[in-house]
Amino acid sequence: MIKEQTYIIKNQDSFELKHIFDCGQCFRWNEEIDGSYTGVFKQNVLNVQKNENEIIFTGIVNGDIKTVVEDYFDLKRDYSKIKKELSKIDTNVKESVKYGEGIRILNQELIETILSFIISANNNIPRIKGIIERICKKYGDEIKWKEKSYYTFPSLEKLKNATAEDFRNMGAGFRDKRIYETVKMLYEQKVDTKKWYQEKDTSKVREELLTLSGVGPKVADCILLFSDLKRFDVFPIDVWVRRVMNELYINNADEKKVSKKQIENIAKEKFGSLEGLAQQYLFYWKREA
DNA sequence: ACTCAGGTATTAC
DNA sequence: GTAATACCTGAG
Numbered sequence: 216m217i218k219e220q221t222y223i224i225k226n227q228d229s230f231e232l233k234h235i236f237d238c239g240q241c242f243r244w245n246e247e248i249d250g251s252y253t254g255v256f257k258q259n260v261l262n263v264q265k266n267e268n269e270i271i272f273t274g275i276v277n278g279d280i281k282t283v284v285e286d287y288f289d290l291k292r293d294y295s296k297i298k299k300e301l302s303k304i305d306t307n308v309k310e311s312v313k314y315g316e317g318i319r320i321l322n323q324e325l326i327e328t329i330l331s332f333i334i335s336a337n338n339n340i341p342r343i344k345g346i347i348e349r350i351c352k353k354y355g356d357e358i359k360w361k362e363k364s365y366y367t368f369p370s371l372e373k374l375k376n377a378t379a380e381d382f383r384n385m386g387a388g389f390r391d392k393r394i395y396e397t398v399k400m401l402y403e404q405k406v407d408t409k410k411w412y413q414e415k416d417t418s419k420v421r422e423e424l425l426t427l428s429g430v431g432p433k434v435a436d437c438i439l440l441f442s443d444l445k446r447f448d449v450f451p452i453d454v455w456v457r458r459v460m461n462e463l464y465i466n467n468a469d470e471k472k473v474s475k476k477q478i479e480n481i482a483k484e485k486f487g488s489l490e491g492l493a494q495q496y497l498f499y500w501k502r503e504a
Numbered sequence: 505a506c507t508c509a510g511g512t513a514t515t516a517c
Numbered sequence: 518g519t520a521a522t523a524c525c526t527g528a529g
Contacts, residue, residue: 239510332510339509342527388525431512453510
């Protein structure tokens with residue numbers, strides 16, 4: 216049932232709007248003048264507001280809002296425990312965890328995450344967001360709420376007739392062909408995404424992701440970490456992560472000369488199976504602070 | 505005018 | 518295998 220619903224939770228730990236929506240994992244949440252955030256995911260439009268000790272979720276939601284919120288915001292996971300574990304590693308990680316204590320990794324739809332991060336390549340955030348919005352507006356479903364129109368991220372069924380040129384017209388630039396080809400591959404099921412959810416070995420899923428056009432190592436890791444595949448044993452390496460890892464553990468005078476392999480090894484050794492989350496705290500800390 | 509931005513694909517050693 | 522290079526676009 217799609218209708219306007221409200222859900223309030225009290226005394227929720229590890230939940231800060233800015234940390235969640237501004238830590239680089241998502242592109243479709245925007246801050247309102249009152250400090251709340253509004254976003255679209257799946258078939259939902261949601262506004263999230265945080266006061267003293269309560270968080271208010273309101274919007275047009277498809278299904279039971281409590282279930283939808285708990286799933287999307289990963290509320291069943293014990294972030295306090297994770298943060299405690301990470302804080303033991305060293306003072307740097309401890310400080311980064313403290314800085315981004317309200318981070319939660321969202322359970323975002325796989326297709327949306329794949330295409331969004333293909334668009335993110337060598338691009339900046341305002342522009343990434345603009346391209347995604349235009350694609351949603353053209354191919355997604357409209358949802359009206361409080362006199363405003365929102366658009367869902369389109370299904371493969373909706374996207375399958377779009378040409379590379381169409382994506383170019385959405386402002387995608389040289390990524391047009393990559394989006395087009397990946398949509399085609401996904402639609403024709405050249406990869407079996409359903410299987411990915413059962414596969415325990417993350418590296419096997421990663422290998423298949425890498426066959427998609429526009430998906431390289433960094434984008435693949437972002438998809439594994441930020442989509443509902445939810446793999447924490449990955450370590451997306453971008454310029455910020457390279458910088459912070461070099462500063463903290465390597466100290467090479469020329470940051471660009473630090474090899475990926477070196478960073479990966481240190482990450483695995485120091486952070487183990489929580490490396491993806493460590494990456495996120497470190498990334499947010501270094502980029503914002 | 506010129507650099508830069510959550511990298512990837514392509515081409516060259 | 519690993520190292521350079523081109524690549525849309527628009528904001529600063």
